[in-house]
Amino acid sequence: MPKNRLDRPAFFSRRRLGPLLLVSILSGCAVQPLQDPASLLTSVPSADLSRAATLKTQGEADEAAALYLELAARAQAPAKAELRLQAAQAYLDGGRVSQARQTLDELETAGLVGGQLERSRLLKAELAIADRQPKTAIAELKRLNSALPKALKIRRLGLLAAAQRLDNDPVAAAGSLAELDGLLDGPTRLNNQVSLVATLALIGEDDLLKLTRAGRGPMKGWAEIAQLARRHGADPKRLDDAYRQWRQGRAGHPALPELARAYAGDGPGGYASGQSVTVMLPGSGRFAAAAKAVRDGIEAASQADTSAQRPSLDFADSTNAGRVRNLHGSAIARGADYVIGPLEKPAVEALIAAKTSPVPTLALNEASETERRALNLFQFALSPENEAAEAANKGRTLGAGRALVLHPNTAWGQRLATAFGAQWRAQGGTLVSQAGFDPAWSSYDKTLSRLMDGQDADLLFLVATAEMARKIHPQIQAAANKPLIVISTSHVYSGRFDADADKGMVGLYFVDIPWMLGLGGDGPLAHRTIMGRTASAAGPLARLYAMGIDAYRLAPRLSELAANPGAYYPGQTGGLAIDPVGRITRQLALGRFTPTGPVPAQSPNAPAGPSARESRRIDTE
Incomplete structure (x- = not known):
């Protein structure tokens, strides 16, 4: 059986509360010695377990x-x-976050x-991360005694890094991963170092430069490696030479x-020799153009794969969502080691039903439905709502605390406004006022006047396409009575800049x-x-091309990313991680x-990147 075949849910190793957390005798008395969970269940009929x-x-x-809870009702x-x-773990494995939390809340501690x-407490932290509540997770993890045995310490630090990243604190997350590095060895340690560098590589260049100058101990070096990754990450050879x-x-x-080869996706951790990948994409219908962009990205990534283990690719037409389960089964019967796709929601839901x-x-x-999942199936989407939430995160890092929201009077506009508002409040910001507009208007003076009248805001979230933003943004700046940060989603950038x-x-x-902003420098x-x-x-589907590149590189790393909560992969579509529900x-x-x-931005009025002199210094030091 190939190593990635599922004969048991081994890829959930970080979430299993059983044999992985076996007995470790602690040196102090503040924490009780761990016991094998099986030893705590000797009074329960083995057939039921x-x-x-x-x-x-x-x-x-x-x-x-349900069976675990039924047994618990009769147990001592x-x-x-x-x-x-x-029972809580089983619910989480199935994506049932609410039920898992309720089960834990009813646990008498x-x-x-x-x-x-x-x-x-570790499980509560994992649930908080799944619910995008990083502060709750961090608080839960900090309640844990520092004298944990190694297995739990590794899990705690991984969860802490994941929560700190969600909380918009990449430097703290990198610190947790640096501490975790000392507990690991082999491929897991290398993957952790990739995660550490990737975590630092997406922070602003000026902040990264400060870290290289003021950082202490190994962190200074990690920041320098992250600078190399930002500059040469798209070119494996140049990155490896510089490293x-x-x-x-x-x-x-x-x-x-x-490390450099692993970071660029050209080193250990990828495909094994002789493996094959089946790609299920629609060949016709309304998603055909999007599917072609994804396919082009997958094929480009395959052609650029210089390793000796490049897999064979088999493309299957998944236009008929009703047949996708049969198509998936046929691919596995033919020997597929990994499957990429499908693309359409109904087809994804059909696989989840399995x-x-x-x-x-x-x-x-x-x-x-967010609280359903299938074991060994992972969901990867370029979600507009995710972008709106990220705009809220970035707005907070720019120092803003009081936000206005301006959106078109459409279902799309309202969804993004809602997603931004929820994340803004979750990050401790205040949502001051919100207004809608008709994209057909030529003037927005009255709407902007009502939105800004008497409001002491320092940021405005604009939901708009490029065409809308060209008209509205100058009017926003004219209507503002003080400097106002205006932030939007990728929909304002078509991928080609027209100076006029x-x-x-x-x-x-x-x-x-990151791919659209040129982070990682030049490369194939x-x-x-x-x-x-x-x-x-080059067109409106360019980001799906980048998704195809990531899909090719992610497939062999899914189990590793899922098993390690702190894992973080430097993708073309962003810094990528797998949450507790896949x-x-x-x-x-x-x-x-x-x-x-x-250009990649830093903060208001900050330079877009280091000077040429600084770039040369970083490359050669």
């Missing part, structure tokens, strides 16, 4: 959880608490033994020799995928390299329009 475990393996999360301590923990309290030069004279730094997948499958959309048409957007901030897969020769990389989360880059085009 086996049946519950089988249900979990089959993806029957609700049924498994400590088995009662252990069974409730197992007073009599917990053998590490049950520590495990319950090798950087390592000269830095023998004491913990960065591994193969409850489990024998091989890692990367769906290129998200199901409408786009002059009204100068100063406008927007979130976008860089946007500016491909844009002139491939139509799908969704690919993306952290975007911040851009800003200048008279010469969009």
Whole structure:
């Protein structure tokens, strides 16, 4: 059986509360010694436990959880608490975050033994991360005693890094990953170092430069490597050459020799020799153009793969969503080691209904129902709502606290406004006022006057397309009675800058995928390299082309990313991680329009990047 085939849910190793957390005797007395959870369940009929475990393996999360709770109702301590923990875990494995939280909330903590309290807090933190509540997760993790055994310490630091990234604190997240580095070895350590550098690589260049100058100990070196990654990440050879030069004279730094190649997707952690990938995309219908852009990106990534383990690609037409489960099964029967796709929501939902997948499958959309999942199926989407939430995160990093929202009077405009507002408030910001507009208007004076009248705001979130923003942004700046940060989503940038048409957007901030902003420098897969020769990389579907590149590189790394909560992959579509319920989360880059085009942004009035002199210094030191 290929190593990625599913004969048991091993890819959920970070969420299983059982054999992975075996006995470790602690040196102090502040924390009770861990016990094998099985030893706490000796009073429970083994046949019932086996049946519950089988249900979990089959993806029957609700049924498994119900059985654990039924057994808990008849059990005595400590088995009662252990069974409730197992039920909460089963719910989480099935994507049932609300039920998992309710089950944990009903757990009586007073009599917990053998590490049950520590495990319950870790699980609560994981639930908070799944619910995008990083502050709650961080608080839960900080309640844990520092004298944890190694297995729990590794899990705690990984969850802490994930929560800190969600909380918009990449430097703290990098610090947690740096601490975690000392506990790991082998491929897991290398992957953790990739995550560490990727976490730092998406912060502003000026902040990164400060970290290289003021950072202490190994963190200074990690920041320098992140600078190299920002500059050469799109070109594996140039990055590896620069990294090798950087390592000269830095023998004491913990960065591994193969780090640069692994970061660029050209080193360990990818496909194994002889593997094959089936790609399920629609060949006709309303999604055909989007599917072609994704396919072009996948094929470009395959052609640029210089490793000796490049997999074979088999493309299958998934136009008929009703046949997608048969198509998926046929691909596996033919020997597919990984599946990429499908693209349409109904097809994704059809695969989720199967409850489990024998091989890692990367769906290129998200199901409408957020609390359903299938084991070994991961959901990857370029969601506009995700962009709006990221705009809120970036706005907070720019120092703003009081926001206005302006959106078109459409369902799309309202969805993005709602997503921004929810995340803005979750990050501690105040939503001052909100207004809608008709895109057909030529003047927005009255709407802007009502929106801004008497409001002491320092940021405005604008929901708009490029055509709308060209008209509205100059009027916003004219109506503001003080400097006002205006931020939007990638919809304001078509991918091609027109100095005359786009002059009204100068100063406008927007979130976008790193690929569109040229982060990573030149290389065979860089946007500016491909844009002139491939139509799908230059038009409105360009971001789907980048999604195809990421899909090719993510497929063999899905199990590793899912198993390690702190894992973070430097994708073309953003910093990528897998949350506790199998969704690919993306952290975007911040851009800003200048008279010469969009550039990676820092903060108001900050330079777009280091000077040429600083660039040369970073490359050669």
